[in-house]
Amino acid sequence: MDDLPLPLPQSPEFARTCAALGLPHRCHDEDAAVWQIQSRRLPVLGQVDLLSRGPVWRDPSDTAGWLRGVGAMQRGRPLILNADGLSGTELRAAGFWPLVTPVTLAMLRLGPEAAMRAALRQKWRNRLNRAEQAGLKLDWSELAGDRDHWLLQAEEALQKHRGYRGWPPTLLRAFGAANPGKARIVTARRNGHPVAAALFLCHGAMATYQIGQSLPEGRRLNAMNLVLWEGMRDLAARGHSLLDLGTLNADDAPGLAHFKLGTGADAVVQGGTWLYHRALAPVARRLPKFFAA
Structure with missing residues (x-):
């Protein structure tokens, strides 16, 4: 790499x-x-x-x-x-x-699982512990093989509702098609039904947490903590050393900013x-x- x-x-x-x-x-x-x-x-x-x-x-x-x-x-x-x-x-x-x-971006250094877990902030770790005990099942899929994944549809709807702009689904699908195995989705399920998911784009030594969505049941179960933790573990095991968690906006999205920083990420201006x-x-x-x- x-x-x-x-x-x-x-x-x-x-x-x-x-x-x-x-x-x-x-x-x-x-x-x-x-x-x-x-x-x-x-x-x-x-x-x-x-x-x-x-x-x-x-x-x-x-x-x-x-x-x-x-x-x-x-x-x-x-x-x-x-x-x-x-x-x-x-x-x-x-x-x-x-x-x-x-x-300001949230940049998370990846490494041994024990070290990453120790770097989690206490409240984030507590939510992860609860999610691990909630009976959630995790599975991975490639975006190239699941171009109509519900995560893309949910992200597009949320962008329209909140009036922000991210990568359009067309660009995400093109990335997956042009880079097989490097656009990967982890999904958390409860009783077979998806409750949260995240898309990670892999690029050399780095990876990017591109989009993530949690449904009401997923939010109740802290499923997004488990999804992101699974992504961190998997990316580190594959040799990636740095995860870009995206922009920190404490004014307009304080909850999301706290969620990203709770992983132990650094705030990089x-x-x-x-x-x-x-x-x-x-x-x-x-x-x-x-x-x-």
Whole structure:
């Protein structure tokens, strides 16, 4: 398994998914870093490149060199960068314009089962203990072989109800088809009926907890604790060392944030979202310093 942890949007698995869907996409591999760029057309800006969760650095000491080359690399095309490993001061000096403040991710290190269980927060561990005694049965399936799984339908309905956007089912199914064995669903059942499930996407040394849903009976039985714990155990056994649990939003979803952190995950602040445009770069370099926070 590749030792360089690559976030999902920077992984070969994601590149294969984009290729399968015919989405404009470019991969770069240099001594200092690797990164992937998606392209899409946006109102006003026209054709825009997106670099999400990258670059991934082999040599973090060479960030300045990479930033100096952005203008030549883009050849006039705007670039939206979800910065990872780059400071606001560096980005502003390189001509990037701040768009969105940094988000915080829950990142969970995987390892021996005893160590992971010891790292669980007490309330989370107590709920897991109760779920383990509730008579729930667990089973695994591959998304590629179950394209109409109820989990996808439930997630799509919840996105519409709550007005948030995640990966559309089409993209999830394409990932499963392009990467056999790497889009895996664990389901908890009570008396043969599903009560909770989660989808994990595997990519090199990392994996991503992509979606999870618990039905009312599952919530009563703390089934999601058991589902996620089973995912942690299985992924660690398969050699994955880091699980991305996604964004922490303590304001809008405090319960979900507490659930993720209860696993022992670290809260990791990202670098924010920035725009590079050749016409804006001279102004961006003169922005007040508080924009680089």
